[in-house]
Amino acid sequence: MKSSAADSLDRIRRQIAGAEAETGREPGSVTLVAVSKTFDGEDIRPVLEAGQRVFGENRVQEAQRKWPELRQDFPDVELHLIGPLQSNKAKEAVELFDIIHTVDREKIARALKAETEKQGRNLRFFIQVNTGEEPQKAGIAPQEADAFISFCRDELGLPVEGLMAIPPLDEAPGPHFALLQKIAGRNGLKGLSMGMSGDFETAIGFGATHVRVGSAIFGSRT
Numbered sequence: 001m002k003s004s005a006a007d008s009l010d011r012i013r014r015q016i017a018g019a020e021a022e023t024g025r026e027p028g029s030v031t032l033v034a035v036s037k038t039f040d041g042e043d044i045r046p047v048l049e050a051g052q053r054v055f056g057e058n059r060v061q062e063a064q065r066k067w068p069e070l071r072q073d074f075p076d077v078e079l080h081l082i083g084p085l086q087s088n089k090a091k092e093a094v095e096l097f098d099i100i101h102t103v104d105r106e107k108i109a110r111a112l113k114a115e116t117e118k119q120g121r122n123l124r125f126f127i128q129v130n131t132g133e134e135p136q137k138a139g140i141a142p143q144e145a146d147a148f149i150s151f152c153r154d155e156l157g158l159p160v161e162g163l164m165a166i167p168p169l170d171e172a173p174g175p176h177f178a179l180l181q182k183i184a185g186r187n188g189l190k191g192l193s194m195g196m197s198g199d200f201e202t203a204i205g206f207g208a209t210h211v212r213v214g215s216a217i218f219g220s221r222t
Ligand SMILES: *Cc1c(COP(=O)(O)O)cnc(C)c1O
Pocket: 035, 037, 058, 082, 083, 166, 196, 197, 198, 212, 213, 214, 215, 216
């Protein structure tokens, strides 16, 4: 178990480097976010020991249980929130996370702005776009994205670094990655958080700067 997560990490890193080379991307231009949701400290430690420092979690409370202790031993960890956020959790999220990928409505954007100021924390933010316009999925609708980006960045002054999307499970991801890339490009945003275990190499071809890989590193979630 222990060596296998580290081996998987090594394999994913090589696949990322390969995809960067194949698609003409700068070496090292893609950040691997190791998604450790549902896995506990014991499973995460070997991956930390193998040198990984960027991790993603999708629930604030679960991350609060696991990461303060791990961070005592690995203080340079960078923690990304990749799951939906309720505004009543904004305080805890701003305390714990360095980057939030799931800003998708005015209420949460305002709450995050207020909390970062109150706490004097310099977080970075991605706006989640619901590229498949799926009713059950979080994210701003593609046709509302330009206005929402402008609201967050220009009106609120939130440091928006890029866009994030989770393509529909039952569709080819390429067109969704292309759409996210297009919206980011016309808004002058550099960051693209897209691509998971099954499709991160495809996402790199469409300009992903952050790939969020869970099961391909940690194994399947029960
Ligand atoms: C769980 C999750 C991932 C990782 O998914 P894998 O298929 O296990 O790589 C990526 N992004 C988000 C938003 C997730 O919730």
